[in-house]
Amino acid sequence: MTVIRQQSLDINEQAVTKQDPAKLLTLKIVLIASTLLSLFLLLGCSIKDLRGVTSESPQISDLAFFSKSEGPSRSNRPLKSRKSKVLAALPTGNSDYDIERVSKAVETWSKVIDVDWVLFHYQPKDKWETQNWYNKSVVFSVEEKGFLYGYFYKYLSTEYISNLNTYKWIWLMNSDCTYDELDVQTFLKILDTWLPAVAQPAVIGSYWDISAPQEEKIGRVTTFIEIGPFVAVSVEAWGKVRNVMNPLFNSGWGLDMLWCSLLKKPTMVEILEQKAFGSGQVVGENMFCPTNIEFVPSCMVVDASPIVHLDKHEGTQMGVYSDAIGLREKHWYRQRYSDYWDETHKSLCSIF
Numbered sequence: 001m002t003v004i005r006q007q008s009l010d011i012n013e014q015a016v017t018k019q020d021p022a023k024l025l026t027l028k029i030v031l032i033a034s035t036l037l038s039l040f041l042l043l044g045c046s047i048k049d050l051r052g053v054t055s056e057s058p059q060i061s062d063l064a065f066f067s068k069s070e071g072p073s074r075s076n077r078p079l080k081s082r083k084s085k086v087l088a089a090l091p092t093g094n095s096d097y098d099i100e101r102v103s104k105a106v107e108t109w110s111k112v113i114d115v116d117w118v119l120f121h122y123q124p125k126d127k128w129e130t131q132n133w134y135n136k137s138v139v140f141s142v143e144e145k146g147f148l149y150g151y152f153y154k155y156l157s158t159e160y161i162s163n164l165n166t167y168k169w170i171w172l173m174n175s176d177c178t179y180d181e182l183d184v185q186t187f188l189k190i191l192d193t194w195l196p197a198v199a200q201p202a203v204i205g206s207y208w209d210i211s212a213p214q215e216e217k218i219g220r221v222t223t224f225i226e227i228g229p230f231v232a233v234s235v236e237a238w239g240k241v242r243n244v245m246n247p248l249f250n251s252g253w254g255l256d257m258l259w260c261s262l263l264k265k266p267t268m269v270e271i272l273e274q275k276a277f278g279s280g281q282v283v284g285e286n287m288f289c290p291t292n293i294e295f296v297p298s299c300m301v302v303d304a305s306p307i308v309h310l311d312k313h314e315g316t317q318m319g320v321y322s323d324a325i326g327l328r329e330k331h332w333y334r335q336r337y338s339d340y341w342d343e344t345h346k347s348l349c350s351i352f
Helices: 013-019 021-042 060-066 096-109 148-155 184-194 235-244 266-279 314-318 323-336
Strands: 085-092 114-121 138-143 169-173 198-204 219-222 230-234 299-309 347-351
Touching: 085 096, 085 148, 114 148, 138 148, 148 169, 169 235, 184 198, 184 299, 230 235, 266 347
Parallel strands: 085 114, 085 169, 114 138, 198 299
Antiparallel strands: 169 230, 198 230, 219 299, 219 347
8 A cells, every 4th residue: 555645844824825825725725635645545546647657656746637537437448249240342363372361361250250251353263263262251253353442332332232231341451451460350349349430450551640550559539541451331331431432433542531521420529529628638649538338430540450551552553543543533522522521630539
């Protein structure tokens, strides 16, 4: 048990009062705060200092945190699996490495989550069809030259997948991801617990700082989720995103600058502001995310289950994608949906 020794303060209160009554009030506040802090520690409690480090002899300045309820309530929602159905959508080539990598993911994932696959083959698929899992796990496939969001827009609809609405999540994946690092069971539990409209595993080696993994965090509610290499979107949110997509585009550039705003519920902002006001914090990545069930993030980066992007530029190699194409599409979305456009790339709160 930690005990703080109360230092005696040899001060003439009458003299202080004559000089400045405000000083006496300040002195009394400090003495009361010190007494409360001593009782707090005598009861076996702990306190974190302003840097977030547990201190056995905290400073009086740390009492700003002493009066807040960030202790037990900061532990966020317990992760629980709702055993939601997942539809994994993947454009892919036909190299032995592609087949080996995806086959491993199919077999591994099927043991821990309920997942079906949609494969968009931009190269001949005959080698794929010899895999013993193919007919059982793949609910739709097509052999067609194309690229990412061109496939997603065209085929991820009830016109081609009649039972699309029976899935809770659609996972939009690039062909050049590795899956060994991705803990899909944990990732799905986090999705099912927090129910973001759009989410992404933190990307190891990401171009965007906000997408890079942060240690000791489960995830962060953000204003930005990159269009790749792996995006999880609820089926409900996918319907809204698809409604604003240009069917002639295929890169997805620009969608990541608007979908967090497009899918944001007014209650999300209200609850964040109430949380910040009640805890004396500022909305940002250092604030703990609200735990109330009404708090539904529009976008979330999941740090607890990162992924590696190989970044092979396969679209460029096939001649179906270039930076010029992406920039042109991005400009169109910016002009069309300027009310939703957001390039801030901020974390609004963190989950520990």
